[in-house]
Amino acid sequence: MISRKRGLFRVPAVVHQEETPLLYTNDLAVSYNGALVLLGVSFAVTTGERIAVVGPNGAGKSTLFKVLAGVLSPTSGEVRVAGHEPGGHICIAYLPQRSEVDWGFPVTVYDVVMMGRYGKIGFLARPSKDDRAQVQQALAVVGMDGLAQRQISELSGGQQQRMFIARALAQEAELILMDEPLAGLDMPAQEQILEILDSLRDRQTTVMVATHDLNLASEYFDRLILLKAKLIGIGKPEEVLTADNLTEAYGGHLRLVETEDGIFVLQDTCCGGGH
Amino acid sequence: MDVVIEWILAPLRYPFMIRGLLAALMVGIVCATVGTYMVLRGMAFLGDALAHAILPGVAVGYLVSGGARGPIFWWALGAGILTALGIGAVGKGAQVKEDTAIGIIFSGMFALGIAIISTMRGYAVDLSHFLFGNVLGVSWADLTLTAVFGALVLLVVFGLYKEFLLLSFDPVLAATLRVPAEFLRYLLLVLIALTIVVSLQTVGVALMVAMLITPAATAYLLTQRMATMMLLGAFIGALSGIIGLYLSYYASVASGAAIVLVATAIFLVTLLFAPRRGLLRLWVRREEQPTTP
Numbered sequence: 001m002i003s004r005k006r007g008l009f010r011v012p013a014v015v016h017q018e019e020t021p022l023l024y025t026n027d028l029a030v031s032y033n034g035a036l037v038l039l040g041v042s043f044a045v046t047t048g049e050r051i052a053v054v055g056p057n058g059a060g061k062s063t064l065f066k067v068l069a070g071v072l073s074p075t076s077g078e079v080r081v082a083g084h085e086p087g088g089h090i091c092i093a094y095l096p097q098r099s100e101v102d103w104g105f106p107v108t109v110y111d112v113v114m115m116g117r118y119g120k121i122g123f124l125a126r127p128s129k130d131d132r133a134q135v136q137q138a139l140a141v142v143g144m145d146g147l148a149q150r151q152i153s154e155l156s157g158g159q160q161q162r163m164f165i166a167r168a169l170a171q172e173a174e175l176i177l178m179d180e181p182l183a184g185l186d187m188p189a190q191e192q193i194l195e196i197l198d199s200l201r202d203r204q205t206t207v208m209v210a211t212h213d214l215n216l217a218s219e220y221f222d223r224l225i226l227l228k229a230k231l232i233g234i235g236k237p238e239e240v241l242t243a244d245n246l247t248e249a250y251g252g253h254l255r256l257v258e259t260e261d262g263i264f265v266l267q268d269t270c271c272g273g274g275h
Numbered sequence: 276m277d278v279v280i281e282w283i284l285a286p287l288r289y290p291f292m293i294r295g296l297l298a299a300l301m302v303g304i305v306c307a308t309v310g311t312y313m314v315l316r317g318m319a320f321l322g323d324a325l326a327h328a329i330l331p332g333v334a335v336g337y338l339v340s341g342g343a344r345g346p347i348f349w350w351a352l353g354a355g356i357l358t359a360l361g362i363g364a365v366g367k368g369a370q371v372k373e374d375t376a377i378g379i380i381f382s383g384m385f386a387l388g389i390a391i392i393s394t395m396r397g398y399a400v401d402l403s404h405f406l407f408g409n410v411l412g413v414s415w416a417d418l419t420l421t422a423v424f425g426a427l428v429l430l431v432v433f434g435l436y437k438e439f440l441l442l443s444f445d446p447v448l449a450a451t452l453r454v455p456a457e458f459l460r461y462l463l464l465v466l467i468a469l470t471i472v473v474s475l476q477t478v479g480v481a482l483m484v485a486m487l488i489t490p491a492a493t494a495y496l497l498t499q500r501m502a503t504m505m506l507l508g509a510f511i512g513a514l515s516g517i518i519g520l521y522l523s524y525y526a527s528v529a530s531g532a533a534i535v536l537v538a539t540a541i542f543l544v545t546l547l548f549a550p551r552r553g554l555l556r557l558w559v560r561r562e563e564q565p566t567t568p
């Protein structure tokens with residue numbers, strides 16, 4: 001592996017260990033001010049998988065993602081990404097919920113996608129021709145090449161989300177964590193995002209998506225993780241979304257309708273995103 | 276025409292006016308550049324607190340030097356950096372909320388400063404200089420210090436432009452990309468403190484926050500990229516400084532107040548008429564779009 005030396009204090013590249021799962025957690029626990037948000041979470045994810053993390057509000061989905069991204073340290077337990085702790089990686093991209101972003105900030109789409117390159121550019125250095133090419137290419141993948149000079153407040157919800165996916169691509173992320181990427185988007189915008197997820201699978205990029213939409217999760221993802229502070233189930237949708245598991249996670253707020261395609265879930269809790 | 280030129284040139288016959296204009300120009304540029312981060316990160320209150328908290332440093336400097344300008348600068352600088360680091364560390368302990376803690380520290384320090392100054396004889400005049408600035412009393416030595424430290428601040432902002440941008444826009448990405456976020460946060464506070472100290476003589480402690488945020492906020496309404504916001508903010512800050520000093524000369528208004536009033540007026544006009552984010556534009560847009568049921 002050739003590393004380009006640019007900038008001071010460049011982040012040392014972590015050599016990925018082959019033949020270990022891309023992501024692996026063991027007995028993960030996180031507590032905030034004495035309250036347990038996550039408890040005893042253990043699972044493994046292999047390269048190229050597409051996984052949905054589902055569970056009710058406050059189940060710890062965002063917390064789990066922040067721990068995986070290395071932004072938050074777990075209270076106990078361990079996380080390994082390609083055999084290492086999250087601390088040494090810049091190949092993990094965390095896409096924030098759209099409601100957490102300051103959309104009035106004076107930056108263009110191009111500026112935001114270029115931020116994905118900062119880890120590679122290093123301290124005190126400026127973007128090179130190669131960095132600019134990577135940004136253009138990432139924008140093309142998500143179909144936003146024409147919008148590079150737009151200020152981010154002028155984007156639609158779907159465009160905002162695709163911009164962040166482009167940033168993850170510019171970052172050359174191998175594991176992309178998306179927090180509620182489809183919340184509040186209309187159907188065409190949702191489908192565009194799902195198409196991009198398909199193209200990510202072709203690139204062997206591993207994607208984990210936190211969502212409250214169980215139907216969407218069971219339709220488009222290889223495996224589900226059902227979370228409510230602890231891990232209630234992991235596996236194929238029909239293995240995880242059993243009546244017992246759902247009752248355990250959601251209490252009485254779900255109705256299950258059995259059809260020939262499997263279990264269809266009617267939710268009467270809602271998580272706010274644009275309804 | 277000749278009248279206008281004469282009107283502009285007349286004050287320049289006085290060396291103190293030339294020094295004052297140079298000081299106002301430099302302060303306008305440096306303040307708006309650093310102020311851009313304060314506006315984008317919502318640090319206005321923090322900046323105000325930092326400016327006030329420097330007063331005891333200034334007072335002690337005054338006391339030990341017997342009123343000489345040079346030592347006051349260094350004492351203020353020391354106090355500014357110490358307070359910046361102190362304020363940066365506040366909020367780690369969670370007994371009270373961060374803004375409460377800052378409010379307590381800043382008013383306590385400010386009171387200490389006033390207490391020290393009030394023990395000196397003839398304090399009334401000097402206290403008002405610290406509070407409201409005295410740009411016409413700037414010496415060439417003061418100007419040199421302002422230029423050197425102002426340039427240092429600008430150099431750091433230029434060098435770490437993309438790091439500060441990332442930290443301001445998306446701290447989570449900054450953390451995943453291993454940008455030293457904590458270090459940069461403290462560094463930004465130290466830059467703000469430096470800026471306040473070099474601007475102290477021009478606008479004083481009480482009006483400092485206006486120089487930091489008003490031109491930058493005006494630029495925010497007019498631009499879509501952070502670099503443009505900084506450049507435009509610097510231009511507006513410098514312009515406010517110069518127009519304010521002329522206003523002060525002809526209308527006999529206190530110079531610091533005049534500068535801040537000009538900056539405020541420019542902001543208000545921009546708030547109304549800015550092409551994209553202005554209030555008029557918003558009203559027009561609301562008229563055009565029928566309200567959705």
